[in-house]
Amino acid sequence: MTYWEFLSENGGRFFDGTLTTAAQFFLSAIFAILFALIAGLMKLSDNVFVRSPAVVYIEIFRGTSLLVQLYWIFFVLPLFGITLEKFTAGFIAVSMNLGAYGAELVRGGIQSVPKGQWEAAYSLSMSPAKRMWRIILPQALVNMLPPWGNLLIELLKATALVSLISVADLMFEAKQINGSTFLSAQAFGTALIIYYIFARLIVTPFMRWMERVMARKMGRV
């Protein structure tokens, strides 16, 4: 069987898997950004009751393996009465894990904004929330974008683990195809190429575009 025959026979399944991976990626990315923002802001709080939960979250999710976290969320949480569908458990686990890394980026990005910016915003009597949203975060975002680009690539790769709880993503389909055709090189090779294209032709260019947009906002073009 040529590679083209292999593809035309299994292309539909690769396509379905890719769609699921894309969905896992986008949902994980959105929630990871959300978790990162919340935990990153909480970690900067002066109040220990606000700060501590963020510290604990970041420590646990960075200090243990994503696979174990995924199994916990899918297999163990039901024992405590929280049952998630495998699709949901998948992107929740991935986003909580990468969100913990992102929280450190958010914290670092905010801390890299010069103190004078806080003082200028304060001297206009801006409320704490407006100071953060309108003055500090946009500037923090500029500093954060390059490392976030890397993190989103990591996130894409991490979504492959959701196949282990039988979410029918690209990796899951590749394994199934391998199981039925025994053409490992073709099955996993195709998956590899699709992941690579996804990362380099969609995620990376998107982040570069974001960086250009932000540079323009800063008048740096």
Added chain:
Amino acid sequence: MEDYSNYPLQLDATDRPMVRFQNVTKRYGALTVLDNLNLDVAEGEMISIIGPSGSGKTTVLRMLMLERIQGGVIYVDGTPLTHEAKGGKLVEASERYLRKAREPIGMCFQHFNLFPHFTALQNCMEGPVQVLGLSKKEARERSEELLEMVGMIDKKDQHPSRLSGGQQQRVAIARALAMRPKVMLLDEVTSALDPEVIGEVTEVIKKLVKEHNLTIMMVTHQMGFAADISDRVCFFYGGRIEEQGPPKELFGNPQKERTQQFLSAVKSAD
């Protein structure tokens, strides 16, 4: 704990400077920077604060806008700024009270601190729209008027990164004025500038003094400029006012030895 019962909840109309520091003490950890400072600034008065580096000049301004104090009370326009009245007594002000009480104060910084992601015009509109609740249209009109005054209307759509230091500082002055402050704090606003553009900023400050009924407190190293436009000059030394008076007297006939030393040191450096 300091007993605040000796401090009035409101200054009497007959004795009501725009700014009053009453027995104000400021510490950073164990370091006492200002000890028991007493200073009144009248409405419409322009005072210059001079003195050697580290003498507490910046701290005087920062206490009004950015820092908490460890003793005494600061009043602005007759009302306590650092403290609020609770049950007929003064207690340390809450964050929210402080922010509100500081609304009539504007500040300009040595390093301008313009918002880099906004244009000059957006920098000026930010406070009026977000804090004062003006409509975009009103805020734009007000901001354009001020940018016109500081000679920056042609560059209103430029980001700070496209502006020279002198231009940025003029925008920063317009930004502060857009909040319609009663008191303006200027902390070495020309110190970070190239010599050839200092003039464009001092011109704007002169205009301010002439055309607006602002109370201005200016920290500066430019003695000639201070002599030109101040009603009063305060010489700080080691966290206290060593000597103060009208510029003619302080510069022309300083009484204290430290003032004389400082002034001659500054003169020989020029």
